[in-house]
Amino acid sequence: MKYDSIIMGGGLAGLMCGLECVNAGLKTAIITAGDSALTFSSGAIDLLGFSPDNTPVSDPFNGISNLINNQSQHPYAKIGTPHIEESLTAFQNYMAEAEYPMTGDVTSNFWRLTAIGGMMPAFLGPVGIEQLPLNHPMQGIQRITIVNIAGFRDFQPEIMAAGLKRQLISSRTKITCIDIPAEKLGIEHPHLPELRSIELARLLKSPDHLSIIADQIKQQTPYADLFLMPAVMEQRDHESVTSELSRRLGKPVMELATLPPSLPGIRLQQAMKKLYTRKGGIFISGDTVETGQIKDGHLLNISTRHNPDYPLTSNAFVLATGSFFSNGLKSCRQTITEPVFDLDLSLAEKQQPWSSSRFFDSHSHGFITAGVKTNAHFNPAIQQQTIHNLYCAGSLLSHCNPVAEGSAGGISISSGWMAARHIIAQHHNHAAQQA
Ligand SMILES: Cc1cc2nc3c(=O)[nH]c(=O)nc-3n(C[C@H](O)[C@H](O)[C@H](O)COP(=O)(O)OP(=O)(O)OC[C@H]3O[C@@H](n4cnc5c(N)ncnc54)[C@H](O)[C@@H]3O)c2cc1C
Numbered sequence: 099m100k101y102d103s104i105i106m107g108g109g110l111a112g113l114m115c116g117l118e119c120v121n122a123g124l125k126t127a128i129i130t131a132g133d134s135a136l137t138f139s140s141g142a143i144d145l146l147g148f149s150p151d152n153t154p155v156s157d158p159f160n161g162i163s164n165l166i167n168n169q170s171q172h173p174y175a176k177i178g179t180p181h182i183e184e185s186l187t188a189f190q191n192y193m194a195e196a197e198y199p200m201t202g203d204v205t206s207n208f209w210r211l212t213a214i215g216g217m218m219p220a221f222l223g224p225v226g227i228e229q230l231p232l233n234h235p236m237q238g239i240q241r242i243t244i245v246n247i248a249g250f251r252d253f254q255p256e257i258m259a260a261g262l263k264r265q266l267i268s269s270r271t272k273i274t275c276i277d278i279p280a281e282k283l284g285i286e287h288p289h290l291p292e293l294r295s296i297e298l299a300r301l302l303k304s305p306d307h308l309s310i311i312a313d314q315i316k317q318q319t320p321y322a323d324l325f326l327m328p329a330v331m332e333q334r335d336h337e338s339v340t341s342e343l344s345r346r347l348g349k350p351v352m353e354l355a356t357l358p359p360s361l362p363g364i365r366l367q368q369a370m371k372k373l374y375t376r377k378g379g380i381f382i383s384g385d386t387v388e389t390g391q392i393k394d395g396h397l398l399n400i401s402t403r404h405n406p407d408y409p410l411t412s413n414a415f416v417l418a419t420g421s422f423f424s425n426g427l428k429s430c431r432q433t434i435t436e437p438v439f440d441l442d443l444s445l446a447e448k449q450q451p452w453s454s455s456r457f458f459d460s461h462s463h464g465f466i467t468a469g470v471k472t473n474a475h476f477n478p479a480i481q482q483q484t485i486h487n488l489y490c491a492g493s494l495l496s497h498c499n500p501v502a503e504g505s506a507g508g509i510s511i512s513s514g515w516m517a518a519r520h521i522i523a524q525h526h527n528h529a530a531q532q533a
Pocket residue numbers: 106107108109110111112129130131132133134135136138139140141142143144145385386387388418419420421423424425426438491492493494500505506507508510
């Protein structure tokens with residue numbers, strides 16, 4: 099079967115591109131090797147969190163306009179502010195359709211808390227990730243209770259409390275850490291400290307568990323203005339875990355992404371994938387695209403590890419295989435490569451070191467700006483020859499620093515959407531020529 103579009107990589111960028119393509123009626127397949135970066139993500143979408151001088155950005159679209167003026171090769175500059183806005187609206191519409199709404203204020207970032215008590219500016223978040231206002235994040239919050247399941251190691255309330263105290267709250271704010279005994283929840287697992295969030299979620303499925311957690315919290319610390327707990331419970335069909343707990347406790351409850359795997363990121367990925375397949379998209383997981391046949395500046399087909407003798411053909415292709423984290427880019431001591439097509443890359447400047455001696459350098463490491471070089475339509479090139487029906491999207495793109503900018507989710511969504519829009523336009527042109 100010949101597809102209208104084949105997307106390599108099923109992370110945030112690939113799924114966003116896939117949704118837009120199937121929604122426009124294109125025969126679309128996503129082929130993906132393994133877990134995506136969403137498995138590690140907080141589940142919130144960062145659009146632009148920091149300006150070049152490392153100060154938090156309040157109005158992200160204003161920040162993007164400034165960034166575009168100074169960095170013409172940045173992916174946001176190739177997309178343009180109106181299309182970035184359109185892509186995020188499309189994303190929100192899809193998530194509402196998927197019954198996993200993502201909310202935010204178009205004119206302002208909010209703070210999301212991290213599990214070590216830090217704060218990151220974010221743009222969209224699911225219900226359950228409390229959106230703290232940028233100016234006065236802890237206004238009206240005098241008492242915070244951090245809740246954990248006793249024995250669960252991937253969330254450390256004391257570390258979170260220390261982080262919170264260090265940076266954002268007044269000395270009058272009282273932080274209490276409490277543990278809910280595992281036996282109260284009926285968990286009799288011999289290796290509880292070895293369980294990851296996803297395994298714990300499987301054990302905490304019953305509606306009774308929420309009641310027990312609420313009762314335990316009330317018994318141990320009835321009074322708090324904000325409750326924080328690790329994301330270790332499955333979403334309910336009718337109401338989110340945190341909404342239900344908030345209702346029972348009468349105060350906001352905020353979920354925090356734990357050490358990986360991170361449930362909020364996994365929920366986002368599952369919601370997108372479910373909607374994509376419901377709309378008729380094909381999702382092939384567990385296979386790796388290894389190579390492709392290119393002729394006259396066009397990619398004719400691709401071959402995968404498991405089916406090398408059955409190349410897949412399509413009119414258009416998208417490479418959304420991620421960055422180093424997902425093997426979309428590979429590095430050795432001498433250089434960095436894109437492993438499927440050996441595309442032309444933009445590497446960190448020679449005079450700039452690839453890594454900083456400070457691991458948590460606020461400007462991050464030089465290698466993070468490396469990525470695939472593309473033209474204004476996100477077409478890459480091999481030895482400077484453009485591949486006209488191949489588009490790139492997501493964290494493999496060059497000329498940006500998603501870590502320092504706090505722009506990773508926004509770049510993946512808007513570039514995935516933009517790649518789809520180019521393919522849809524190409525598809526319609528082709529159909530018009532045939533008619
Ligand atoms: C730890 C961590 C936390 C983060 N937290 C946040 C956050 O809170 N908010 C935010 O906005 N961003 C966050 N990000 C960044 C953001 O999640 C990523 O930038 C974004 O999800 C990248 O999406 P992507 O689709 O470009 O790539 P990926 O998510 O990396 O997906 C690429 C996919 O392609 C597959 N693949 C690779 N090679 C091949 C091949 N040859 N054939 C087929 N498939 C292939 C991979 O298996 C993978 O599934 C975080 C990133 C990390 C690593």
